[in-house]
Amino acid sequence: MSKESKIYIAGHRGMVGSAIWRQLTEKGYTHLIGLTSRELDLKDQKAVAKFFETEKPDVVIDAAAKVGGILANNSYPYQFLMENMQIQNNLIDSSLKNDIEKFIFLGSSCIYPKLAPQPLKEEYLLTDSLEPTNEWYAVAKITGIKAVESIRKQFDKDYVSLMPTNLYGTHDNFDLNTSHVLPAMIRKFHEAKENDHAPVTLWGSGTPMREFLFVDDMAGSVIFALENKLPEHLYNVGTGVDLTIKDLAELIQKVTGHTGEILWDSEKPDGTPRKLMDVSKMHELGWKHKVELEDGITKTYHWFLDNINSFKQVKMS
Template structure:
């Protein structure tokens, strides 16, 4: 990529897209284009084609998606499947039609089978059943991977895919109805501390293990792949280290300074028992994460305290 290359970041106001924009700007790229959802409905194929015809981007980061945690994935199943299928299909096809030089599609670690061998390697895709609570979202993301592969096979497009682990960082979603576990716990512990609650309820048993990557590290990985990787196989992006939800909750409790108890609600679903990424492929190419979890939680808590509802 040249510094003057026209780069389209789809989903630039989300946590991932905004991190990619920050990384591009920090590296001196000065021709970045994007549209808000009110300016461009990515589920409208005609509007997406019109945008690509007008702007003619050279590179595309496809970070736009409808996302959420266990609760949102399980309740809004049709929306998570339909919206994500439409968004990725429209952008990937328009990128082919308008001769984009390279596209990076961002998926999710939930694409892997629920009981796949740990840590999750790229070749475990489609070897077993998915976690039921987020199956529609996972199917949409698998479809995105396969679209990139199919357009590469049939048309020779340089479309690549990356699968991040669980993410957190600036511009995260702290809505308790739709957020992922880490931002939800930050908000719960902060609220409990501010309001003097004796305990904080947390879903599940605390035993599932999860891996967490700061979104700034993901943005650097995306740039690394856009510059250096041109193969069909999608690439895992993560830290290669996981913690139990109990350990995560205790770390956040300590960071926030909440002195009450954690009340585990075992009647609520745990989700997938473990989702640790094998990051040997991207580490072998020369990329490795820089921000450890405890440091990252402290960073995002400082950001969180500046938000309006904090």
């Protein structure tokens, strides 16, 4: 991959897209393209087709998606299904029609069945039913994976899907209505600390197990896929290590300096009992994460504090 290659990053202002942009810039890539949703609505098929015909990028990285936690997925199932399919279908189809050789599609570990054996292997895809609380998003991402696989099979192009575990990091979404568990906890513990170390109430029982990957490591895996021709169409990206939500809460409590009580609302849903990624395929190819969880949470909390009045989708109460 030439440092002068024209690389289009869809979703370049999001947590993952911005991390990819930063790392590519640091590595000396000079021709990056990124457009805001106002400049290019990725749900608009004609607009996306026109953009591709005009710009003709060499590489497309799809880091654009409508994302959210359990509450958002339950509240807006149609949008999570339809908008994600529209975004990825337009990008994938335009890439194929414009003869783009390299396409990197980013998904999520929620594509795997709710009760799949642990750790999750790539071959478990479509072997059982999904977790109901996020199946709409998962089904959309599965269609993207199969589109990428079909293009490799039919047209022999270097299109690949990377499935990250739960991501977190700088530029995350800390809106309590739409954020994922880790950034939501950071905000809750911080606000409780500011409120005389008030008790913090968290959803569920605290017993489910989750794996978390710092966003800069995810960006590193994308660049690894960019600079190498990966032999298969689908790869898990994670740490290969998980912990209970209770342990996560206590770790975030430690990092934020909150000393109050943690309460668990067991009437709220837990979601999937466990989601641990088998990342052996990426390890065998030579990629491995670098940032351990406590260090990553500390970096994320410092970023949260530095941007507490200005970052995206956060309105402090």
